[in-house]
Amino acid sequence: MKKLFVLLMCLGTTAIFAQDRYSKGMDKAFELWKEQKFVDASNLFERIATAEPDNWLPYYYVSQINTVISFGEKDEEKLSKQLAKAKEFIDVANAISPNNPEILIQEALINTAWIAFDGATYGMTMSMKNTQLYQKAMELAPNNPRVIFSKAEWDMGSARYFGKDTAPYCKDVEKALELFATFKSDTPFYPSWGKERAEQVLASCK
Structure with missing residues (x-):
């Protein structure tokens, strides 16, 4: 019994460490990203992903950095x-966490970067x-x-391309901002971006 207790304590300590x-x-990694050391941040997220093969978040952030830049x-x-690289890592994230809306948005952003180019x-x-x-x-x-916001911004871009009014999508941006105020996740390091950009887009609506 004593050996079992010691084993459990060791396992618990290892997990905490x-x-x-x-x-x-x-x-x-987020600190490096904030300092605009994009390659260093991406490389650190990649090392974390290697050490956390069942965690989709480090893979997601490798993809996101390489897309944003x-x-x-x-x-x-x-x-x-x-x-x-962004596509490679988001594909792994998707395999770990299928039907994840955050991953779907990130995949769409990769496509948007290609379209913008x-x-x-x-x-x-x-x-x-x-x-x-x-x-x-x-x-x-x-x-x-x-x-909501990512879809609205995409719809706005499509509307501009075809010479249509973007105003109908402003209400979706407003809705997204309302939800940003209350949306929370219990998962550490869960994506939280979007609010500032949504505020900028809404300002342009008005």
Whole structure:
């Protein structure tokens, strides 16, 4: 009985130590990202992902960083490498956590980065994919503010492209902002981005 108790205590201590190491690593990666050390942040998230193969979040953040820095990138070779890595890691995240609306949004953002780079080449096929991804995300999480806002911003971009009014989607941005105020997750390091961008988009609506 004593040996069992000692074993359980050791296992508990090991689990706490691993969790503490994970938390410190994630905090450091976000700190690097905030300092705009994008490559360092991506590499740290990647190392955390290797150590946490059943956790979708580090994979998600590797994908997100490489997507965000691809917007505005003019070097096609560099952009291709970044977005290929983003897709590789979001595919792993999706395998770990299927039917996850946050992952669906991230996949749509990868497509959007390609469209922003070369709309003539990627616009048609990837626009159709994005419509499907946002629709699925809405079905899975109709009260997730990032889902509502991301879909609204995508719809606005599509409306502008076809010369249509974007005003009908402003109400969706307003709804997203209302939900940002109350949306919470018990999962540490769960995505929380979107509120500031939604405020900017709503300001442009008015």
